[in-house]
Amino acid sequence: MMNPARLIAALVSLVPILAQAQTSPQAFLGHQVGADRKVADSRQINAYFTKLAAESERVSVVEIGKSTLGEPMLMAVVTSEKNMPHVDRYRAIAKRLSDPRGISADEARKLSEEGKVIVLITHGLHASEVGSSQASMETAYKLAVGDTPFDSAKVLDDVIVLLVPIANPDGLIKVADWYKKYLGTKYEGGDIPWLYHHYAGHDNNRDGIMHNLSETRSINKVLWHDWFPQILSDPHQMGATGARIFVPPYMEPADPNVHPLVYRGIGLIGSRMTFDLQSAGMKGAVHDQIFASAWWKGTLTCGATVRNTTAVFTEIAWTNIASPVHVDPAELQDFYTRKSLRYPDPWPGGWWRLRDVVDYTVKTSMSLLQTASVQKFDWLYNYYQMGRDAVEKGLPGDPYAFVIPAAQHDNPTTLKLIEVLKFGGAEIHQATTPFVADGKAFAAGDFIIFSAQPYRPYVVNALSRERRYPDDVVPGVLRDDASWSLPLQMGVQYSEIKNPFKAEFRKLDEIAVPSVSLPSTPYLVFDTRANASYAVAVALLKTKSAIYRSSGALQVSGATLPAGSFIVESTDQVKQALPALLDKWRVEAYGLDNIKNLDLQPLAKPRIGVYQSFRPNMDEGWARYVLDDLGFEFTTLRNADLKGDLTQSFSAILFANEAADRIKSGNSADSEYPPEVQGGIGASGVAALKAFAAKGGTIVAIDNAAMLFVREFGLPVRNALEGLKQEEFWIPSSLVRIEVDNTQPLGFGMPDEATAMFIQSAAFSPQVPGAGNSLTRIVARYPRDRVLVQGAMKGSEQPIVGRAAVVEVKQQQGRVVLIGFREHHRAQTYGTYKLLLNALLLPAQK
Ligand SMILES: [Zn+2]
Numbered sequence: 001m002m003n004p005a006r007l008i009a010a011l012v013s014l015v016p017i018l019a020q021a022q023t024s025p026q027a028f029l030g031h032q033v034g035a036d037r038k039v040a041d042s043r044q045i046n047a048y049f050t051k052l053a054a055e056s057e058r059v060s061v062v063e064i065g066k067s068t069l070g071e072p073m074l075m076a077v078v079t080s081e082k083n084m085p086h087v088d089r090y091r092a093i094a095k096r097l098s099d100p101r102g103i104s105a106d107e108a109r110k111l112s113e114e115g116k117v118i119v120l121i122t123h124g125l126h127a128s129e130v131g132s133s134q135a136s137m138e139t140a141y142k143l144a145v146g147d148t149p150f151d152s153a154k155v156l157d158d159v160i161v162l163l164v165p166i167a168n169p170d171g172l173i174k175v176a177d178w179y180k181k182y183l184g185t186k187y188e189g190g191d192i193p194w195l196y197h198h199y200a201g202h203d204n205n206r207d208g209i210m211h212n213l214s215e216t217r218s219i220n221k222v223l224w225h226d227w228f229p230q231i232l233s234d235p236h237q238m239g240a241t242g243a244r245i246f247v248p249p250y251m252e253p254a255d256p257n258v259h260p261l262v263y264r265g266i267g268l269i270g271s272r273m274t275f276d277l278q279s280a281g282m283k284g285a286v287h288d289q290i291f292a293s294a295w296w297k298g299t300l301t302c303g304a305t306v307r308n309t310t311a312v313f314t315e316i317a318w319t320n321i322a323s324p325v326h327v328d329p330a331e332l333q334d335f336y337t338r339k340s341l342r343y344p345d346p347w348p349g350g351w352w353r354l355r356d357v358v359d360y361t362v363k364t365s366m367s368l369l370q371t372a373s374v375q376k377f378d379w380l381y382n383y384y385q386m387g388r389d390a391v392e393k394g395l396p397g398d399p400y401a402f403v404i405p406a407a408q409h410d411n412p413t414t415l416k417l418i419e420v421l422k423f424g425g426a427e428i429h430q431a432t433t434p435f436v437a438d439g440k441a442f443a444a445g446d447f448i449i450f451s452a453q454p455y456r457p458y459v460v461n462a463l464s465r466e467r468r469y470p471d472d473v474v475p476g477v478l479r480d481d482a483s484w485s486l487p488l489q490m491g492v493q494y495s496e497i498k499n500p501f502k503a504e505f506r507k508l509d510e511i512a513v514p515s516v517s518l519p520s521t522p523y524l525v526f527d528t529r530a531n532a533s534y535a536v537a538v539a540l541l542k543t544k545s546a547i548y549r550s551s552g553a554l555q556v557s558g559a560t561l562p563a564g565s566f567i568v569e570s571t572d573q574v575k576q577a578l579p580a581l582l583d584k585w586r587v588e589a590y591g592l593d594n595i596k597n598l599d600l601q602p603l604a605k606p607r608i609g610v611y612q613s614f615r616p617n618m619d620e621g622w623a624r625y626v627l628d629d630l631g632f633e634f635t636t637l638r639n640a641d642l643k644g645d646l647t648q649s650f651s652a653i654l655f656a657n658e659a660a661d662r663i664k665s666g667n668s669a670d671s672e673y674p675p676e677v678q679g680g681i682g683a684s685g686v687a688a689l690k691a692f693a694a695k696g697g698t699i700v701a702i703d704n705a706a707m708l709f710v711r712e713f714g715l716p717v718r719n720a721l722e723g724l725k726q727e728e729f730w731i732p733s734s735l736v737r738i739e740v741d742n743t744q745p746l747g748f749g750m751p752d753e754a755t756a757m758f759i760q761s762a763a764f765s766p767q768v769p770g771a772g773n774s775l776t777r778i779v780a781r782y783p784r785d786r787v788l789v790q791g792a793m794k795g796s797e798q799p800i801v802g803r804a805a806v807v808e809v810k811q812q813q814g815r816v817v818l819i820g821f822r823e824h825h826r827a828q829t830y831g832t833y834k835l836l837l838n839a840l841l842l843p844a845q846k
Helices: 004-021 025-029 042-055 084-098 105-114 131-145 152-158 169-181 201-206 214-227 260-279 300-305 354-374 376-394 411-423 456-463 486-490 531-543 572-585 618-630 660-665 682-694 703-712 830-841
Strands: 059-066 072-078 117-122 159-164 231-238 245-247 285-287 310-317 325-327 350-352 401-404 429-431 435-437 440-442 447-450 495-497 505-507 523-526 547-550 554-556 559-561 566-569 590-592 600-602 608-611 634-637 652-655 698-702 717-719 734-740 753-758 764-766 776-781 788-790 804-811 814-819
Touching: 025 042, 025 131, 042 059, 042 072, 042 131, 042 169, 059 131, 059 214, 072 131, 072 214, 084 105, 084 117, 084 159, 084 214, 084 376, 105 376, 117 214, 117 354, 117 376, 131 152, 131 159, 131 231, 131 354, 152 159, 152 354, 159 214, 159 354, 201 618, 214 300, 214 411, 231 260, 231 300, 231 354, 245 260, 245 354, 260 285, 260 310, 260 354, 260 376, 300 310, 310 354, 354 376, 376 456, 401 411, 411 486, 411 531, 411 830, 429 447, 440 495, 456 486, 486 753, 486 830, 523 531, 531 547, 531 566, 531 572, 531 618, 531 830, 554 590, 608 618, 618 634, 618 830, 652 703, 652 830, 660 682, 660 703, 682 698, 682 703, 682 804, 682 814, 698 703, 698 830, 703 717, 703 814, 717 804, 734 804, 753 830, 764 804, 814 830
Parallel strands: 117 159, 117 231, 231 310, 245 285, 608 634, 608 652, 652 698, 698 814
Antiparallel strands: 059 072, 072 159, 245 310, 325 350, 401 447, 401 495, 429 505, 435 440, 523 566, 523 590, 547 566, 547 600, 554 559, 717 764, 734 753, 734 776, 734 788, 776 804, 804 814
16 A cells, blocks of 8 residues: 555646646636636636536536527536546436435435435626636636645545536626726726626526526526436625625524425535635635525525525625725724624735635635535435425325416416426326315316425425515515515416325326317407417417407307407418417417407507616516517617607507616716716606607506606606605515406406515505596506515505506506506516506507
């Protein structure tokens, strides 16, 4: 046996040889990673990883998907040369351990001995937090060449590292382009004036519930379908004047659904990170901090904790992209000026550079991998134990299952919900015969989601009606949405079943597309209750066939469809286009022989403008997502476009939620934004919009944007909640009830009662209708009592009860539609989309 000193000498001598064969990121980029004023963009980073994979037997690269704008999303698989040919075997072991059913504890132990810990590290999810994506290159290189604080052969023999270098490739390209454009000017390092993710901006880490974005889907597919990692790490950046790094554990409270082993694992990883940082003299680490709750499940990491994956996010202090930041000691937040147990080694202030962010990121990633290696068996066996406990916990009931009836107000949306849950890792069954559960009768075809399944925490978290909030609700605890129930947001009815029941069912592997037969009648009808019908109608407008909306309810082949349903003349072109559309949208076409004696309104092709300011407005981005998803064409309108006769080009203009002052005044001349993106729509924009509405156009304004028109147009409406203090009235991102008048065109297709996402939103109090040439119509209102459905509330509901939630205010020939709440919140609130879509489809008056 070689003596230890000689062994170390031999290993050390190997390092330079290996290193020579592999290109360092510094050599590749021509500068040190994280050097001042240097930021590598997604294409450079992807190119580096591709090169490293070609040079290293420890690194391979796979494409896990495409970004929204078509950039490749790469993932490096980093493990020992010995493991590399067998990664599929280890992946199969992880999958096997994720579901305990059918394996004994002994088998699980054997698999845990044989298996390797799978660790996923995602970088650069928030594109303006550039440090982690830069650091990813260095982490990979150091692992490849063995330049690590541990024996890399041993650790990489225990661990398979999945390294996503840039989780938002489009974003880093935009951020890097903007940064480089203003480098060396007084605007250097300022915020990008538009969303860095095409649709979601910063909300790309709020998409974990719905996985709308292709980037989210790519990563969630790695997590819940392909690789089943036991550990996930997602490094971020935070403000500049506090700690240098936040690491878990998170702050209270604990989610009752999350397995205690997840919390213990998070604590273990976090403790080692702070220990390793401290050992290396890296100051300023804090844990258990106020902003860092894991309560809400919309983020990548918090969502992973309900699938038995031990997931940590870290936050490292901000730099102005790649420009250093100087923090004067006097600028430090009070908590960070002295020693405490949570913060035992205060950072004294001074310069903070991108290179520091890279160092802290690489250090914590290495620490994580060492923790994974040291506890290798435990990570794997605990993963099995968590799944086993979840199944056992679900068997006695309370809840035993959730049942989602197949027949709903909006059937295609119900299928969408099932698909989202299934993609999220839920196991779903479908009843093959009628059954009774908790005394309620259900039909064959209804969907059953049993609580006894390995991802029980996810299923219960996603579907439970009762979510118990900490008594002392504060924004930091909620972190984000106070309610995130998908069925409630999507307008899908379901039942929570407490007690065990018997039913015949089959496991749902594929969501069957209902077989669609096209009636051979001269006209076809699409039910206005389905969002999908709007998509089909708008798509068919391109065929130039006559399309109408029914003013009243109508009888078709045995069914009664509500007012607003779409009637299409069944021309050859329609018949040609329909099969693909019906297949995509899973919507039913009804037959109609003639349209005589029907009260119909022709549907004109909407000419939609969507206003976009020079501040990243996520609600605007999500509005575009919804419109793109449904195939509604639109034009983005900038400040300078709001001039002249807007009715020439537009029938409707949408203002997503945004502060009224920001829309009108925009970025000021003394802001961090350069002249090209200063200013708002101004008085001239307001005047053009006023003329637009007077001449027959429709303005749709959401939540805060509504106040712009209330004030500037002098609408006979006020926001009854304006000026109320939080103690008097506070409903943060919660679901509330609304009552809808679905006999009015703006309410077409809506149920009488719906659930709306309310984010300290607006409640209108219209003045007497008919004053002057303004006529105010209430389309939806908050109910007289029990306003809150799910979420949080402080103070009294009195200020909101009975107030208007959606109003239409006539303006000579046109109108302004004010929607008080977030009817398209993060493209999750399918249940209220129709209020927006109806407004956009209203014909321009002549
Ligand atoms: Zn972030």
